[in-house]
Amino acid sequence: MLRFPPLPVPPARPPRTPFPVIAVIAPAVGAIVISAITGSLFVLVFAALSPLIAIATALDARRQSRRHRRDEAARFDRECASWAARVPELHALERAQADAEHPPIGALARAPSPYPADAPLRVGTAPAPSGIVLDCVHAGADDASSARLEGLLALARTHPQLPVLIAPAAIRVVGRGRAADAVARRIAAHPACSLERASGPSGAGPLLLETEIIVESPTRARLRTPDGRERIVRPEGATRCELEVIQRRRVSADDALPVSAAWSAIAADAARAGRPLDPGTIGLGPGGALALDLLGDAPHALIGGTTGSGKSEFLRTLALSWAVGAPPRERSILLVDFKGGSAFSELAALPHVVGVITDLDASGAERALRSLRAELRRREALLLELGARDIRDAAAGSLSRLLVLVDEYAALVETFPELQPMVADLAARGRSLGIHLVLCTQRPSGVVRDAVAANCGIRVAFRMSAPADAAGLLPCDPPPSDAPAGRAVVSAAGRVVPTQIAVIAPSDVAAVAARWVGSPPAPRPWLPPLPSPLPGADLDALPEEQAEASGECAVSDALAILLGALDDPDHQRRVRAVWRPTRDGSLLVVGAPGSGTDDALAVIAREASTVSLHTIVLPSDLPDALGTLDELRDELDDDPAPLLLVVPEIDALVAEAGDAALELLDALDAVARRLRRGGGAFVASAESVLRARSGVIGRFDSVLLLRATSLDDHRAAGGGASDFDPDAPRGRGRWQGRALQLVDQDEPLPPSRRPTLRAWEPRAGEPVAVVTARPARTTRRLEQAGWEVSHDPMALDRRDSARSGATHARVVVADAETWQASWAALAAVRREGVIVVADASAADARLVLGPRSDLPLRGPGSDEIVLVEAGEPPCRALWSALGTSGAPPLRRSG
Numbered sequence: 001m002l003r004f005p006p007l008p009v010p011p012a013r014p015p016r017t018p019f020p021v022i023a024v025i026a027p028a029v030g031a032i033v034i035s036a037i038t039g040s041l042f043v044l045v046f047a048a049l050s051p052l053i054a055i056a057t058a059l060d061a062r063r064q065s066r067r068h069r070r071d072e073a074a075r076f077d078r079e080c081a082s083w084a085a086r087v088p089e090l091h092a093l094e095r096a097q098a099d100a101e102h103p104p105i106g107a108l109a110r111a112p113s114p115y116p117a118d119a120p121l122r123v124g125t126a127p128a129p130s131g132i133v134l135d136c137v138h139a140g141a142d143d144a145s146s147a148r149l150e151g152l153l154a155l156a157r158t159h160p161q162l163p164v165l166i167a168p169a170a171i172r173v174v175g176r177g178r179a180a181d182a183v184a185r186r187i188a189a190h191p192a193c194s195l196e197r198a199s200g201p202s203g204a205g206p207l208l209l210e211t212e213i214i215v216e217s218p219t220r221a222r223l224r225t226p227d228g229r230e231r232i233v234r235p236e237g238a239t240r241c242e243l244e245v246i247q248r249r250r251v252s253a254d255d256a257l258p259v260s261a262a263w264s265a266i267a268a269d270a271a272r273a274g275r276p277l278d279p280g281t282i283g284l285g286p287g288g289a290l291a292l293d294l295l296g297d298a299p300h301a302l303i304g305g306t307t308g309s310g311k312s313e314f315l316r317t318l319a320l321s322w323a324v325g326a327p328p329r330e331r332s333i334l335l336v337d338f339k340g341g342s343a344f345s346e347l348a349a350l351p352h353v354v355g356v357i358t359d360l361d362a363s364g365a366e367r368a369l370r371s372l373r374a375e376l377r378r379r380e381a382l383l384l385e386l387g388a389r390d391i392r393d394a395a396a397g398s399l400s401r402l403l404v405l406v407d408e409y410a411a412l413v414e415t416f417p418e419l420q421p422m423v424a425d426l427a428a429r430g431r432s433l434g435i436h437l438v439l440c441t442q443r444p445s446g447v448v449r450d451a452v453a454a455n456c457g458i459r460v461a462f463r464m465s466a467p468a469d470a471a472g473l474l475p476c477d478p479p480p481s482d483a484p485a486g487r488a489v490v491s492a493a494g495r496v497v498p499t500q501i502a503v504i505a506p507s508d509v510a511a512v513a514a515r516w517v518g519s520p521p522a523p524r525p526w527l528p529p530l531p532s533p534l535p536g537a538d539l540d541a542l543p544e545e546q547a548e549a550s551g552e553c554a555v556s557d558a559l560a561i562l563l564g565a566l567d568d569p570d571h572q573r574r575v576r577a578v579w580r581p582t583r584d585g586s587l588l589v590v591g592a593p594g595s596g597t598d599d600a601l602a603v604i605a606r607e608a609s610t611v612s613l614h615t616i617v618l619p620s621d622l623p624d625a626l627g628t629l630d631e632l633r634d635e636l637d638d639d640p641a642p643l644l645l646v647v648p649e650i651d652a653l654v655a656e657a658g659d660a661a662l663e664l665l666d667a668l669d670a671v672a673r674r675l676r677r678g679g680g681a682f683v684a685s686a687e688s689v690l691r692a693r694s695g696v697i698g699r700f701d702s703v704l705l706l707r708a709t710s711l712d713d714h715r716a717a718g719g720g721a722s723d724f725d726p727d728a729p730r731g732r733g734r735w736q737g738r739a740l741q742l743v744d745q746d747e748p749l750p751p752s753r754r755p756t757l758r759a760w761e762p763r764a765g766e767p768v769a770v771v772t773a774r775p776a777r778t779t780r781r782l783e784q785a786g787w788e789v790s791h792d793p794m795a796l797d798r799r800d801s802a803r804s805g806a807t808h809a810r811v812v813v814a815d816a817e818t819w820q821a822s823w824a825a826l827a828a829v830r831r832e833g834v835i836v837v838a839d840a841s842a843a844d845a846r847l848v849l850g851p852r853s854d855l856p857l858r859g860p861g862s863d864e865i866v867l868v869e870a871g872e873p874p875c876r877a878l879w880s881a882l883g884t885s886g887a888p889p890l891r892r893s894g
Contacts, residue, residue, distance in 0.1 A: 010149070301437070332522030370422070379391075386399075617648065767833030793826065
């Protein structure tokens with residue numbers, strides 16, 4: 001035991017010297033006696049010396065007293081200085097004894113033995129009462145000496161830096177930065193401490209639930225204990241190397257974790273102990289079986305580790321532990337594997353598994369994950385109906401807990417970045433609704449958003465490429481790079497525990513599946529895919545999609561054309577897909593050959609008849625299409641009746657038009673405007689958006705996207721990359737952002753409407769100029785029909801036109817060059833007669849009529865001609881005298 005030396009003796013007071021009365025009286029008495037004997041008065045002089053001797057004696061005594069006080073004060077000062085110099089030495093010895101009894105983290109890292117679990121936690125140093133034995137203050141000291149001795153005692157009683165020890169428990173470290181991280185590592189190094197990190201203190205309440213260390217700087221921290229006391233300490237931290245050394249030594253101790261652990265052995269131990277296996281059992285810790293408390297205050301977990309470190313095995317083990325203790329109606333599992341799905345193939349046999357989602361089916365994965373948001377709403381509505389605040393208050397069996405295991409979360413959010421808000425919503429609200437997330441990725445930092453990570457109270461780290469990769473995951477370093485597969489560090493409920501993950505065998509999965517073989521399977525939180533084909537009877541039970549609340553007036557049901565069934569995973573339902581022309585505008589159906597574009601047009605045409613829309617199908621050949629559009633425009637101007645205009649393969653029709661494409665598109669626009677005003681509708685189909693002429697697709701307000709020819713074409717039509725399915729069945733597509741299946745139908749598209757051509761015959765005496773590329777053949781046909789034909793344009797001279805009694809028209813047949821040479825006769829015919837363009841090309845026709853002549857396109861029909869009458873625009877007509885010419889359609893040239 002250390003002991004301070006005796007305290008310095010206070011300065012001694014000098015003895016008091018009494019006044020020398022006898023020394024003064026004795027000489028006077030003696031002088032008087034001598035003077036009386038001798039009779040000499042001179043002797044009386046010696047009597048006068050007595051006062052002088054007395055005064056001199058008193059002065060000498062006072063001088064001696066002052067010298068004594070100076071000597072004593074100097075001695076006291078020397079002894080006090082020597083004593084004060086011994087105080088730091090003894091305090092250093094006391095600190096050395098304290099460090100030996102409770103070593104700092106550096107000494108623990110160098111010690112050969114592991115960190116003792118029962119040792120108190122040393123969090124830093126602070127001034128504290130010294131344990132060195134002290135003597136009391138000497139009595140009799142004056143005030144100044146007593147004050148000095150009290151100062152020495154105060155210096156000795158308070159040690160400036162003694163270790164601050166607290167009992168190992170749950171400890172919250174508040175603060176950010178390197179100092180706070182070092183303090184957190186120091187706490188994580190203690191095997192019996194549980195660590196929690198926070199960015200701010202828990203509050204100023206009188207009592208805390210756990211000890212709190214608020215790190216303000218590297219040299220200052222506030223230690224708050226549950227009893228409300230607070231003290232200032234100089235915090236002590238641990239480096240990453242020190243923590244790693246302690247963790248390695250902990251693993252290599254006598255109670256070291258095994259290199260591998262079997263899940264069946266852990267389950268057997270629990271059975272022998274007569275207790276059920278915890279649903280979060282994952283492996284072995286220092287104290288035996290270790291389980292994650294997913295049903296408690298930490299419903300979600302975040303996992304990190306390199307490839308091959310044991311993450312997938314962790315998820316498999318957790319899934320089996322979740323399923324072994326409860327029926328599927330109470331605990332269900334959703335497996336999400338974005339590295340092929342092989343890790344979870346065996347677990348699909350469990351009746352608790354509602355589905356295995358993989359990256360091999362991107363559209364199905366997105367559909368299932370989007371259904372989880374609807375599952376949240378369904379669970380909220382059910383709890384409200386049951387009058388329960390959360391799933392723990394609900395009746396048993398009324399609502400199952402859903403465990404969502406996600407392997408390779410980074411690949412999931414990279415493929416579907418729009419799902420990150422949904423995952424954050426699940427993490428925020430899942431605890432009370434019974435949905436538990438376990439997100440697994442190689443590097444959680446930078447991948448998992450803060451809104452998700454903040455709700456993941458359980459953190460598990462396997463081997464990582466670098467200790468810095470675990471900075472946002474654990475308060476300490478992950479297992480070393482040479483740790484065996486399955487070795488992990490688990491941070492849960494403020495505790496950091498090394499763990500060896502258990503391994504499951506196929507027989508374990510089979511045993512758990514056999515245990516619940518008679519139980520009803522867990523309900524799947526999403527509907528099965530849309531059927532193909534889709535019978536019309538299946539649509540009768542489906543609700544109709546409700547218009548979005550946007551402040552606009554509701555759309556009348558009179559113009560609701562049924563398309564098929566819509567998959568609505570956001571609401572866990574199917575609805576009837578409806579095209580409302582007054583709301584959705586004109587419709588373009590895009591799809592590759594065999595995708596069902598013709599079926600879509602046929603369905604629309606059939607359903608249009610049920611809403612009093614007369615269907616008009618535009619012909620596929622350009623001349624008939626233009627003629628039909630002209631007729632429709634005139635009819636709608638006279639009588640704006642509701643019609644449905646159907647244009648099959650509009651991209652091919654516009655491509656065929658060539659230079660007449662703009663005329664065709666303008667005609668379509670004119671008819672479409674009139675249809676909208678009259679309450680009609682306009683729908684067309686196209687094979688490819690990329691190959692369609694510019695300006696075609698932009699004329700349509702809505703797109704029904706079936707299976708496209710390529711991914712690029714799918715994107716160009718407004719589809720997402722994840723929506724493209726090259727193997728989609730016939731009639732499967734996308735409508736207004738959701739999957740659609742066209743209703744099955746066996747009625748073909750109605751026949752196209754062709755324009756009504758005028759039946760024309762020449763009047764008697766009327767001059768007729770026939771322009772043909774083959775005059776001889778045309779002449780032969782006319783003569784066979786009983787017409788008198790001439791080949792000389794001069795026969796149409798004006799004077800001949802006055803000839804009376806003519807019963808037939810005067811017909812002259814010649815080629816374009818002949819007519820151009822006979823310009824006088826041609827001019828006379830243009831004034832008084834008719835020019836007939838039979839089988840001549842557009843260039844030949846313009847050679848006769850002029851380069852700026854606006855000629856209608858001639859259809860491929862055998863009897864079609866183009867009439868050019870005086871004062872009338874050129875038009876198509878039929879002349880029965882002309883047979884099949886086999887000529888190509890008349891087209892415009894540049």
